[in-house]
Amino acid sequence: MEYRIEGVEGIPEIAPGDDLAAVIAGATTLDDGDILVVTSKIVSKAEGRIVRAADREQAITGETVRVVATRQHEGGVTRIVENRQGIIGAAAGVDASNSPEGTVLLLPVDPDASARALATGLRALTGARVGVILSDTLGRPWREGQTDIAIGAAGVHVFDDLRGQADASGKALAVTMPCVADQLAGAAELVKGKSAGVPVAVVRGLGRYVGDLDLPGARSIQRPPERDLFRQGADEAYDEGYRAGFDEAQAEGPLAE
Amino acid sequence: MEYRIEGVEGIPEIAPGDDLAAVIAGATTLDDGDILVVTSKIVSKAEGRIVRAADREQAITGETVRVVATRQHEGGVTRIVENRQGIIGAAAGVDASNSPEGTVLLLPVDPDASARALATGLRALTGARVGVILSDTLGRPWREGQTDIAIGAAGVHVFDDLRGQADASGKALAVTMPCVADQLAGAAELVKGKSAGVPVAVVRGLGRYVGDLDLPGARSIQRPPERDLFRQGADEAYDEGYRAGFDEAQAEGPLAE
Numbered sequence: 002m003e004y005r006i007e008g009v010e011g012i013p014e015i016a017p018g019d020d021l022a023a024v025i026a027g028a029t030t031l032d033d034g035d036i037l038v039v040t041s042k043i044v045s046k047a048e049g050r051i052v053r054a055a056d057r058e059q060a061i062t063g064e065t066v067r068v069v070a071t072r073q074h075e076g077g078v079t080r081i082v083e084n085r086q087g088i089i090g091a092a093a094g095v096d097a098s099n100s101p102e103g104t105v106l107l108l109p110v111d112p113d114a115s116a117r118a119l120a121t122g123l124r125a126l127t128g129a130r131v132g133v134i135l136s137d138t139l140g141r142p143w144r145e146g147q148t149d150i151a152i153g154a155a156g157v158h159v160f161d162d163l164r165g166q167a168d169a170s171g172k173a174l175a176v177t178m179p180c181v182a183d184q185l186a187g188a189a190e191l192v193k194g195k196s197a198g199v200p201v202a203v204v205r206g207l208g209r210y211v212g213d214l215d216l217p218g219a220r221s222i223q224r225p226p227e228r229d230l231f232r233q234g235a236d237e238a239y240d241e242g243y244r245a246g247f248d249e250a251q252a253e254g255p256l257a258e
Numbered sequence: 259m260e261y262r263i264e265g266v267e268g269i270p271e272i273a274p275g276d277d278l279a280a281v282i283a284g285a286t287t288l289d290d291g292d293i294l295v296v297t298s299k300i301v302s303k304a305e306g307r308i309v310r311a312a313d314r315e316q317a318i319t320g321e322t323v324r325v326v327a328t329r330q331h332e333g334g335v336t337r338i339v340e341n342r343q344g345i346i347g348a349a350a351g352v353d354a355s356n357s358p359e360g361t362v363l364l365l366p367v368d369p370d371a372s373a374r375a376l377a378t379g380l381r382a383l384t385g386a387r388v389g390v391i392l393s394d395t396l397g398r399p400w401r402e403g404q405t406d407i408a409i410g411a412a413g414v415h416v417f418d419d420l421r422g423q424a425d426a427s428g429k430a431l432a433v434t435m436p437c438v439a440d441q442l443a444g445a446a447e448l449v450k451g452k453s454a455g456v457p458v459a460v461v462r463g464l465g466r467y468v469g470d471l472d473l474p475g476a477r478s479i480q481r482p483p484e485r486d487l488f489r490q491g492a493d494e495a496y497d498e499g500y501r502a503g504f505d506e507a508q509a510e511g512p513l514a515e
Contacts, residue, residue: 002449002456003264070487081487089400098434138434142399142488143346144479146417146437148444150401160403177355179395179447180403187405188445190436191464192259199259207448222401230327230338231399233492242499249500250507 004206008192008199015200017049022122025201031129034208037119038189040200041135041152042099042106044115050107057095057105064093064107067226070234081234086112087223088152090139099198108137112153113218120155120214132157132211135219136186142231149190151182154219158210181210182219261463265449265456272457274306279379282458288380291465293389295446297457298409299356299363301372301392307364314352314362321350321364324483327491338491343369344480345409347396356455365394369410370475377412377471389414389468392476393443399488406447408439411476415467438467439476 009029015021021044025037045051052060067083084093086108094108109115112135120133135153140146151159159182166177189202226232233241266286272278278301282294302308309317324340341350343365351365366372369392377390392410397403408416416439423434446459483489490498 003262004449005260005262006445007260072487138436143481143486144407144437144440145481146435146440146479148437148440177395178403180401180405181448183401183403183405184444184448187441188263188448191438191441191445192261222403224400224402229400230329230491230493231488233495234487235490235492235495236487238490238492238495239499239502242496242501243503243506244499245496246500246503246505247507248503250504 004204006189006192007203007205009201009203010199012043012199012201015043015046017047017051019047020122021047022119022126025119026123026126028201029203031123031127031131031203032205033130034205034211035129036132036134036157036185036204036207036211037123038134038136038149038186038193038202038204039116039119040193041108041112041115041137042096043200044109044112044119044135044153045106046100048109048115050109051100051104052107054097054103054105057097060105060107061093061095064095068237069232070237083226084108085110086152087220088137088139090137094137094152108152109135113155113220114153116153116218117155117214124156124214130156130211134182134185134189136189138190148183149186149193151180151186151219151222154182154216156211156214156216157182157185158212158216159219159222161210180222182222185210261461263445263449264460264462266458266460267456269300269456269458272300272303274304274308276304277379278304279376279383282376283380283383285458286460288384288386288388288460289462290387291462291468292386293391293414293442293461293464293468294376294380295391295393295406295443295450295459295461296373296376297450298365298369298372298392298394299353300457301366301369301376301410302363303357305366305372307366308357308361309364311354311360311362314354317362317364318350318352321352325494326489327494340483341365342367343409344477345394345396347394351394351409365409366392370412370477371410373410373475374412374471381413381471387413387468391439391442391446393446395447405440406443406450408437408443408476408479411439411473413468413471413473414439414442415469415473416476416479418467437479439479442467 065082070081100106116133136149163177322339327338357363393406420434
């Protein structure tokens with residue numbers, strides 16, 4: 002078993018209103034089973050999700066539905082937040098890199114819908130049954146550096162659901178459900194790069210993960226906060242507990258004899 | 259820019275004492291710049307890191323240096339812990355899948371050292387300047403499913419350090435440092451699979467990430483807990499705060515008039 006990932010050369014600078022499907026279909030040849038990994042930044046540009054850099058802080062606040070953790074550092078405050086798309090990361094996905102001077106980019110409003118529109122367009126233009134993943138670059142708890150993950154998906158199985166299957170020694174793989182979409186996004190980053198200006202990669206040879214356009218999107222990867230052991234930063238949770246404990250002890254009044 | 263990942267067929271069941279470098283060199287052809295991604299499980303087997311399944315709970319306790327979070331569920335308690343290797347995950351990496359009946363596997367004692375020994379052996383046997391990554395499958399906060407990550411590395415740049423470089427529009431990429439090793443581990447999972455019995459993959463075409471054997475290993479990916487906003491589960495941090503706040507209020511005594 003093997004596959005190949007190619008960076009797609011020659012994608013021009015994208016502007017609001019551009020037809021991304023036509024641009025991508027014109028830059029590479031697509032076959033049944035190919036999976037496109039597209040940096041969400043160019044989708045944001047095509048969808049006109051651009052605001053003035055001066056409005057960055059306001060944009061972050063506007064995109065935030067929940068503050069998960071904050072950290073003071075020399076350069077200011079980092080806010081780890083859950084954004085409108087349900088993704089947890091720094092600055093709500095509002096990004097100044099690779100955006101036109103004086104502007105910042107917001108994430109697509111509905112990345113799964115954007116991926117579906119792109120996959121639909123590519124399938125119509127090329128006749129090839131392809132899948133689409135929209136990627137973004139995020140930090141993560143416990144580990145330094147960033148990895149690209151899937152924030153949108155269409156026509157791709159985002160998980161390889163092995164629950165109930167047997168391993169090579171015949172034992173059941175009770176909880177194993179590799180996140181194919183995140184692994185593909187990370188794999189594609191290795192040819193796209195941040196500084197190379199290559200926003201699209203094609204994965205060839207993993208057609209077994211391609212499926213219908215109505216498969217669950219990348220939203221299905223997000224764990225609901227109430228089921229998440231790390232739904233809040235450790236300092237924030239401690240502070241909340243401290244206040245609750247302090248208030249409770251005061252409400253109880255002096256210890257009874 | 260493009261690369262290819264191949265699953266290496268024909269790796270036999272590994273037993274304690276087996277020479278993994280010889281086994282892998284015999285199963286595929288290696289060239290300068292190739293990167294091997296090896297499931298840590300077969301390294302554990304070769305190193306004899308096998309204990310009786312009856313001793314699983316004790317093994318988890320023995321491998322744990324810090325409990326990060328716990329969750330009660332129908333089947334018992336899930337412990338998310340930091341293990342001796344510094345990796346945060348469920349069950350301290352003690353794993354029953356793909357291990358001989360009645361046994362569980364512990365992670366290699368020092369995965370970076372194991373990776374270095376394997377890379378040294380492979381370079382000596384084949385004459386090819388290859389890199390080695392040892393992978394394991396882990397869940398993560400905020401997102402469902404698992405991805406393979408790098409728990410050991412040798413002869414590979416684990417990060418692509420872009421800090422200070424410019425993006426395509428000329429702006430500095432202040433904090434961008436993609437974790438190449440984790441992305442490679444995830445990319446390789448897509449050909450290895452859990453049920454396929456293919457524990458080794460070769461990445462061809464990314465020789466720019468291959469380097470000397472004394473490059474920092476995967477341990478350098480681990481963020482020290484004191485710098486980690488999610489060093490403790492939200493419930494655990496809340497409970498700790500609650501007790502501290504309660505005790506503090508009691509120590510202060512009744513409110514002064």
